[in-house]
Amino acid sequence: MMLIRYLSQIGKYFLMWKEIFKKPTKWSVMKGLIFKEVDDLIIDSLGIVAFISFFVGGVVSIQTALNLTNSFIPKYLIGYATRQSVILEFAPTFMSIIMAGKMGSFITSSIGSMRVTEQIDALEVMGVNSLNYLVFPKIIALLLYPFLIGIGMFLGIAGGYIATVYGGFGADVDFIEGIQRDFLPFHVVYSFTKTFIFGMLLATIPSFHGYYMKGGALEVGKASTVSFVWTSVTIIVLNYVITQLLLTK
C-alpha cells in the first residue's frame, strides 16, 4: 500500500517535469522571474555557503593534522585530505543537504502558500501554465548552482590552508604540495556532475511538495518539513548511485 503510494508520487513527480516545459511563459515576463530566482536562490545563499565552507574546510584540515601522529606519514597529507574531502563530498553533497534546508524550505513554503491562497488557481484560470511559471525559472537559476558549490570548494580549501598554516599544524609548502599531488581532473568532473544533478533536485522536489500540497497555513509548514526529508534522502541515495557509477571501475 505504502509502496504503491510512493511509486505514484514518483510518477507524479516525473509528469511534473514534462508539464514544466509545456506552454512556456512569455520571455519578457520569464526574464524577470529568472533574475528574481537567481537573486533569491543563488545570490542569497552565497554568504552561508562561504561561511560554512570556510570553517568546515578549516576543521577538516585540523582533524587530519591531529590524527597524523605517526611521523612516517608525509606532511602533505593534510592538504591532500582536505582537497579530497572538500571536492568529493563536502562541497557537493553536504552543502546540498544544507541547501535542501535553506532553499528547499523557501521554495516549498513560497509555492505552498500560493497554493493555499488560490494564487496558483488564479494563474491557471488566467490561462498561465503555473508549473512553467513557477518552477522553470528555479530550474534555470539553479543551473548556476555549480558556481555556488565551486566557490564553496575554493573557500573550503582556503579555510583548510589558513587553519593549517596559521594554526601551526603544518607548513605552507606541504599544504600546497598536498593539494597539487595526484590530482585527478576526473574527480572534478564527477563532483560537478553530482552538483548539477543535486541542483536540479533542489529546484524541483521542494517545488513538487509545495505545488501539490493540500490544506491551509499549517500544512505549508508540514510540507516544508516533508520536502526537506525527501530532498535530502534523494540526494544521499543518488550520491551513492552516482559514486558507484562514476568512481568504481
Add this chain to the structure above:
Amino acid sequence: MIEIKNIEKSFNGVKILKGISSVFEAGKTNLIIGQSGSGKTVLLKSLLGIHTPEVGTISFDGRIYSDLNADEKREIRTEIGMLFQGSALFDSMTVSENVAFPLRMFTNDSKLKIQKRVDFVLERVNLVGAHKKLPSEISGGMQKRVAIARAIVNNPKYLFCDEPNSGLDPNTAILIDNLIKEITVEYNITTVVNTHDMNSVMEIGDNILFLKNGVKAWQGNKEEIFRTNNEAIVEFVYSSELFKKVREAHLKE
C-alpha cells in the same frame, strides 16, 4: 452566454452535482445560491475548468469546452476573469503589477498603454493612490477591488465571482455587489456569482440558480424569489427573520 447541460460531478464516488442544466446570459448577474455544501463552488470550478465534470456539457457562446483542444481551452481562459473568495492577489507584486499581470502575460501592449489601462480600471473600481502598495498593506475590501480590477483588465467576456462579499462589512459588501453589477451591464459580460448572502440576492439577482444537495431546486429572479411557493426556497429564505418579513411584505403587495 454560457450554457450548461446536465452537469454531473463526483468526488471519490460521491455525486456532488447531480445533473444541472442552466443558461447564464450576457449582461446579467447570474447568481448561484444555496446552503453551505450544496455544491456552489464545485459548480463554479467546473465552469472554470478547474474541475472536469464526468457527464454534461458546458458551452461558452457555442464553444463546447470539453470538445476543445488544449490551446483552444487556454484561449477561452484568457477571456475569463475570476474573483476568488480570498482575492488571490499575487502577494509579491504591488497593486498595479497585479492588475497589469494579465496584460503583460497575454497582450503585446507597450508599457505606457498597459499603465494607462491599469490606471483606468483602478479608477473604475474606485481605488486611487494604492498603486505602489503590496496586497498585505491594504484592507480586505480594497483587496477585493484590486482583484475585480485584475479580473476585468483584459476585457473578459465571462466573469466569475466566488462569494465576493464574504468577510466584508455590509456597506462594503453592497459596494462590491453594485460594482460587479455595473461592470456586467457596462461591458455586457456574462457574470456568474456564487453567494449565500441574501442581500446580494436582493441587490443584484437578475437570474438566480438555487442549488440543493447538488440539484437545481429552483431558478428565477430577485422578484420571483420572494413570491414563489417552492418549498426549498421558502425554507432557505425563511431561515432569516429579516427575510421572512421581506417575503411577507412582497406577498401582501
